[in-house]
Every structure is written in structure tokens, then in C-alpha cells.
Amino acid sequence: MKKIVLLLAIFIAAASLLIGSALWGENAWGVSPNALVFQVGEAHLFLPLMVSNNSVSLFASAREPAFCGLLPQTTELVTGADNRSVGNLSMRNDGKYLYIEFTAGEGQCLAATQAHVATSLDGIPMVNGSPDLSHFEFQAQHSVCLGSHAFVIPLQGLWQKADNLVVVAHAEVIEQQSGTRQSAYGNCTPFPNDPLARYCTYEFTESKALDEIDISVGFEDLPLNDRTMDFDYNDWIADVDSELTYCNARTTGFRLWQIAFTITPQARGAAFDHGFHLRFEPNTFPSDGVAILTVYDQEGNPIAPALEQPFLAGEVNDFAVIDPTSSAFPGAVVNTIETRPRFPSARTATLTLQFDEPFFFDITPFDPALPGNVHGANLLFDPYLFVRPLRGDTFEIHKGSERMLVVPGTAYLWPEERIPVWSAYPDVIPGDLTTDPLTPPTFPESWWLNHNQCVYDGLPCVPSGASLNAQTAIVTPVASPTP
Numbered sequence: 001m002k003k004i005v006l007l008l009a010i011f012i013a014a015a016s017l018l019i020g021s022a023l024w025g026e027n028a029w030g031v032s033p034n035a036l037v038f039q040v041g042e043a044h045l046f047l048p049l050m051v052s053n054n055s056v057s058l059f060a061s062a063r064e065p066a067f068c069g070l071l072p073q074t075t076e077l078v079t080g081a082d083n084r085s086v087g088n089l090s091m092r093n094d095g096k097y098l099y100i101e102f103t104a105g106e107g108q109c110l111a112a113t114q115a116h117v118a119t120s121l122d123g124i125p126m127v128n129g130s131p132d133l134s135h136f137e138f139q140a141q142h143s144v145c146l147g148s149h150a151f152v153i154p155l156q157g158l159w160q161k162a163d164n165l166v167v168v169a170h171a172e173v174i175e176q177q178s179g180t181r182q183s184a185y186g187n188c189t190p191f192p193n194d195p196l197a198r199y200c201t202y203e204f205t206e207s208k209a210l211d212e213i214d215i216s217v218g219f220e221d222l223p224l225n226d227r228t229m230d231f232d233y234n235d236w237i238a239d240v241d242s243e244l245t246y247c248n249a250r251t252t253g254f255r256l257w258q259i260a261f262t263i264t265p266q267a268r269g270a271a272f273d274h275g276f277h278l279r280f281e282p283n284t285f286p287s288d289g290v291a292i293l294t295v296y297d298q299e300g301n302p303i304a305p306a307l308e309q310p311f312l313a314g315e316v317n318d319f320a321v322i323d324p325t326s327s328a329f330p331g332a333v334v335n336t337i338e339t340r341p342r343f344p345s346a347r348t349a350t351l352t353l354q355f356d357e358p359f360f361f362d363i364t365p366f367d368p369a370l371p372g373n374v375h376g377a378n379l380l381f382d383p384y385l386f387v388r389p390l391r392g393d394t395f396e397i398h399k400g401s402e403r404m405l406v407v408p409g410t411a412y413l414w415p416e417e418r419i420p421v422w423s424a425y426p427d428v429i430p431g432d433l434t435t436d437p438l439t440p441p442t443f444p445e446s447w448w449l450n451h452n453q454c455v456y457d458g459l460p461c462v463p464s465g466a467s468l469n470a471q472t473a474i475v476t477p478v479a480s481p482t483p
Contacts, residue, residue, distance in 0.1 A: 129193030
């Protein structure tokens with residue numbers, strides 16, 4: 001009875017995980033082509049398939065960190081005598097199970113499959129220097145020749161702690177036209193005393209978050225020919241915190257598989273409303289994938305179910321992450337005037353991109369601290385603002401525009417309302433508010449590291465004993481009267 005209960009438990013736990021290890025075609029137990037067959041130890045289990053074709057995607061929805069292990073390590077099945085390819089061998093894991101899948105080549109089928117797994121070569125059954133197939137732990141004889149077969153092996157004990165496993169995968173393959181039966185191994189490393197037999201090293205792949213691209217982005221939402229423009233760059237302020245997660249294996253190195261963005265609005269010093277977007281140009285990444293957007297309320301609760309949609313690498317991918325901006329800060333001119341209360345954002349958002357095929361990725365060219373990125377020209381993404389004026393047509397402010405200001409990190413203190421950025425950050429070369437159109441300021445390297453109290457920090461910009469030039473908004477001390 002205990003054995004039956006155990007098998008039922010394994011069946012339930014494995015059912016949702018094993019779509020990718022399907023066996024198509026008939027098998028030794030007379031199961032129809034629309035059934036999934038897998039083996040756990042000595043037990044063979046069957047699941048009816050809910051699909052009508054011969055491929056099921058493991059990556060159709062949001063993925064867990066186990067995704068890295070689900071990336072298959074593949075090689076050919078080759079005959080020992082003439083090293084001829086007769087199929088393929090695929091190995092992967094989901095953190096709980098190791099999947100070893102045999103697939104026969106064109107015109108071939110599988111009469112038998114065997115596999116043995118160990119943490120070293122010493123754990124492989126041997127006889128006279130050759131693998132002892134009769135003592136392999138996982139065995140399947142197929143009375144009906146198969147197109148594919150998968151062993152599903154629980155990962156436990158030392159196997160879960162090892163960096164890699166030694167896997168010997170063997171198949172007896174029949175050439176359907178001639179009936180010739182041949183022995184085939186996964187095309188990996190020959191055994192020292194039997195070069196016709198081979199063993200594979202299965203390397204565990206782990207998920208690691210390594211890189212971050214964090215920015216604060218601010219906007220001027222008026223055109224340069226508007227005389228009321230003040231270059232305080234606080235009409236919309238948002239932090240964009242991005243974390244890049246890689247699949248890491250010793251032999252293949254780091255491959256990017258996920259980017260998670262967290263968007264936190266900070267201020268809306270404007271009367272206009274807007275939509276805040278993240279946009280990715282075609283071919284920013286080499287792989288398609290899935291995008292998951294979730295918007296949260298002030299308490300961190302999703303305001304609606306996550307929006308999940310395909311991410312198509314060859315097309316523009318545009319996401320309205322906070323829209324309208326007034327949903328984050330209702331009213332007008334919020335969190336830019338020191339004498340008013342500071343309000344937390346009523347909206348935050350996360351956008352997660354998960355790629356179908358992890359890839360090598362160099363983050364260096366997208367560093368927001370690099371020269372030329374002060375207006376976001378070389379950012380990985382375009383954090384643009386869709387502006388809805390009180391009158392007139394809508395317009396957009398994209399990366400590269402002098403009305404966008406990008407600051408590395410998420411600790412930026414923005415200028416107070418109506419204070420030009422050069423009055424809060426003295427290293428900035430002032431613009432000219434008298435020209436038509438207005439002349440934007442110039443930002444030297446590391447300009448954001450030096451500021452005075454004209455930033456939104458809880459201290460009023462104009463202290464006692466100082467005056468503010470109405471034209472340039474530059475604070476200058478007032479001389480003490482001569483006694």
C-alpha cells in the first residue's frame with residue numbers, strides 16, 4: 001500500500017513538469033501516440049497529452065529560476081563501430097528531476113534504452129573496462145520500436161549537491177529498412193579502456209543575478225520655445241531599477257535569460273498628464289521571449305492581474321508602465337515644493353522580460369554613467385514620456401532628447417520647483433533662458449555628485465540671508481550691512 005501511495009505522489013508531483021519529456025508513438029505497453037511515457041526508477045507512468053502535435057513548449061509562461069536547468073544539454077547518439085549518428089540525446093533538470101531523453105534519427109527506432117547516473121566514473125557499473133549495461137539503474141526494453149523515450153530521475157542526496165554528474169546513456173537502435181540492430185551511446189567522452197563506449201558529463205546550470213542598470217529619469221514636458229520652461233527636469237521623476245539574471249555553467253559561461261525592471265515614481269512637478277513607457281527597439285536582444293507587466297497600488301497589491309504577452313526580438317516592444325502619471329500622483333506639482341507634504345507614489349510597476357534562448361550579453365555599452373548618456377541616448381531601453389498637454393496635440397519625449405535627464409543610480413535628488421538644474425547642481429554649465437528657443441544646460445562628467453540645498457531634500461532652497469535671481473534662478477548670498 002505504501003508503494004502505491006508513493007507512486008501516486010510521484011505521479012502528481014511530476015505531472016505538471018514533464019510535458020517536455022514526451023514519448024511520441026507506441027511503446028511496450030501499447031500506449032497510443034497521444035500519451036506521455038516516463039520512468040521513475042522501476043515505475044512506468046502514463047499521462048494523456050492535451051496537445052495534438054509533436055512538440056510541447058516548456059517555456060510558454062512565466063519561468064522560475066529552475067528555467068536555467070531546463071535548457072537542454074544535447075549531443076548525438078552514435079554507433080560504436082563506425083561512429084555514425086543514429087539520433088540525439090538530451091539532458092536537462094528542473095531542480096527536482098533529471099530528464100534523459102533519447103530520440104531516434106530518421107529511419108531509426110529505439111528497441112531498448114539504458115542509463116546510469118553517478119557523481120563520478122567510479123559510480124558507473126563496469127566489467128572488464130566496459131560499462132556493464134545489465135547493471136544500469138534505469139532500463140527499458142521496448143517491444144514496439146520507439147521514436148523517443150525519456151527517463152525522469154529524481155535528483156536527491158549527493159546528486160543535488162554536485163557541480164556535475166556522470167551520465168552514461170545507451171540505446172539499442174534498429175534501422176527500420178534493413179532491421180539492423182546497433183549499439184549507440186551519447187557522443188561524449190570515450191571510456192579509457194573501451195573507446196567505443198562513452199560517458200557524458202552533465203553540468204548543472206544555476207541562475208544568478210549579477211548586473212544592474214539603475215537610473216533616475218527626469219523630464220521637462222514643455223517645448224524649448226515655451227518661455228515658461230525652467231529646466232528643473234522635475235515634471236516627471238521616476239526610478240527604474242533593473243536586475244539582469246544569467247544562466248551560469250562552468251563550460252558555457254553566463255547567458256542572459258531575464259531582466260526585471262522595477263519602476264518607482266518619485267515626483268510629478270507638472271500640470272500636464274502623461275504616460276510613462278519603457279520601449280525596446282528591434283534587435284536590442286537576439287531572442288524572443290515573454291514580457292510580464294504588473295502594476296501595484298500604494299500598499300504593493302496588484303491593481304489587476306499581470307499582463308503577459310510575447311516579446312518579439314525583431315519588433316518594437318513598447319510598455320506603458322505608469323499611465324497616466326496622475327494615477328501615481330493625483331493633482332499637480334507633487335513632491336517638488338518643500339513647504340508641501342511629500343506623498344508616496346500611489347502606483348509602482350514591475351516589467352519582467354524572460355528570453356526563450358539565453359545569450360551572451362555585454363552590458364558595458366549601456367552604462368548610464370558613460371559620456372553621452374546624460375539624455376539617455378545609449379541606454380538599453382527608452383524610458384520615454386507620452387505628454388498630454390492641457391491644450392494642443394500630444395507628443396513624446398524619447399531618449400536623446402534634451403528634455404530628458406538620466407542620472408545613474410536611484411538616489412538622485414531633483415531640483416525644487418522652478419529651480420534650474422544648474423542652480424541645484426553647481427557643476428552643470430547653465431543654459432540660457434533668454435534665447436529663442438531656450439538654450440539647454442551642459443552636463444559635465446559626474447555632474448550629479450555635487451549639489452546644494454536647492455534639491456528636494458526637506459530644506460528650502462533660499463535660506464535666510466540669500467536672494468534668488470529671477471532670470472537665472474541662481475542663489476547668491478546677501479552681504480551683511482556695514483556697521
